[in-house]
Amino acid sequence: MNLLLDLSSSATKHYQMPQVLPNHHAFYIVIVEVTWYAWIYTSDVRGAGTDANVYLVVYGNKGKSDEVWLDNESNNFETGQTDNFKIEITDVGRPYKIRIGHDNKNPASAWHLNKVCLVFWFVSRSYIFRQHTKYIGRKLNSIQLCFIIFL
Ligand SMILES: [Ca+2]
Numbered sequence: 001m002n003l004l005l006d007l008s009s010s011a012t013k014h015y016q017m018p019q020v021l022p023n024h025h026a027f028y029i030v031i032v033e034v035t036w037y038a039w040i041y042t043s044d045v046r047g048a049g050t051d052a053n054v055y056l057v058v059y060g061n062k063g064k065s066d067e068v069w070l071d072n073e074s075n076n077f078e079t080g081q082t083d084n085f086k087i088e089i090t091d092v093g094r095p096y097k098i099r100i101g102h103d104n105k106n107p108a109s110a111w112h113l114n115k116v117c118l119v120f121w122f123v124s125r126s127y128i129f130r131q132h133t134k135y136i137g138r139k140l141n142s143i144q145l146c147f148i149i150f151l
Pocket residue numbers: 049050051052075076077078
């Protein structure tokens with residue numbers, strides 16, 4: 001199934017106010033946002049969980065998203081825990097890479113990430129980004145604060 005063909009029927013379209021060019025021709029900029037679910041799997045190893053604020057950036061064949069901060073009312077990203085977020089991002093096309101990291105805030109900020117699963121809700125298509133080799137943040141004085149993970 002072609003992912004790109006399905007976007008138009010599932011996307012939310014936002015229309016900005018019309019812009020007027022010097023020659024008085026008006027045009028509209030259409031920003032298409034797409035809904036994904038992001039499943040974040042924190043590793044089940046000692047000290048894996050974090051209380052820092054976590055963000056996600058998705059890179060696809062049509063571009064990259066803004067940073068999306070992942071938060072809800074739960075204590076997220078605890079050891080062995082899976083957290084699910086619904087995110088609305090610009091249409092990046094088919095994902096091939098993500099950047100996921102945190103702001104190193106709060107004492108227990110070190111984080112050991114197992115994997116990220118992005119699910120395109122409309123066609124139940126999923127992409128799994130695996131990362132389970134190291135910590136980021138305030139552990140062993142790691143200065144790395146994000147993972148860049150390819151499919
Ligand atoms: Ca936490």
